[in-house]
Amino acid sequence: xxxxxxxxxxxxxxxxxxxxxxxxxxxxxxxxxxxxxxxxxxxxxxxxxxxxxxxxxxxxxxxxxxxxxxxxxxxxxxxxxxxxxx
Numbered sequence: 172x173x174x175x176x177x178x179x180x181x182x183x184x185x186x187x188x189x190x191x192x193x194x195x196x197x198x199x200x201x202x203x204x205x206x207x208x209x210x211x212x213x214x215x216x217x218x219x220x221x222x223x224x225x226x227x228x229x230x231x232x233x234x235x236x237x238x239x240x241x242x243x244x245x246x247x248x249x250x251x252x253x254x255x256x257x
Contacts, residue, residue, distance in 0.1 A: 176223055177202040179237075189237070196237040200228050 179189035179199035189199040203224050207217045228235045 176220060177206050195239055195241045195243065197239065198223070198227050199237045200224065200234055201236075 175191060176198050177189070178187050179202050181187055187193070189196065189202065191197050203220055206212050207220060212220060224234070227238045
């Protein structure tokens with residue numbers, strides 16, 4: 172696996188959602204377990220991926236949708252805020 176985690180989506184113009192290139196929301200929960208459940212990742216890759224999910228998204232209150240949270244609303248990027256701090 173040449174990546175740390177899986178992207179959430181690509182926009183039509185090529186913008187990546189859930190990429191380590193993003194200042195906010197660089198990792199989304201949703202695609203990570205599906206990569207494991209679908210069998211797309213090897214056992215070793217699955218363990219690494221789930222460790223990343225645990226380290227980046229796990230809180231005392233459950234799993235976050237994305238990290239870091241979206242705090243700046245940029246209209247051309249998002250129609251709504253995906254997550255807020257706290």
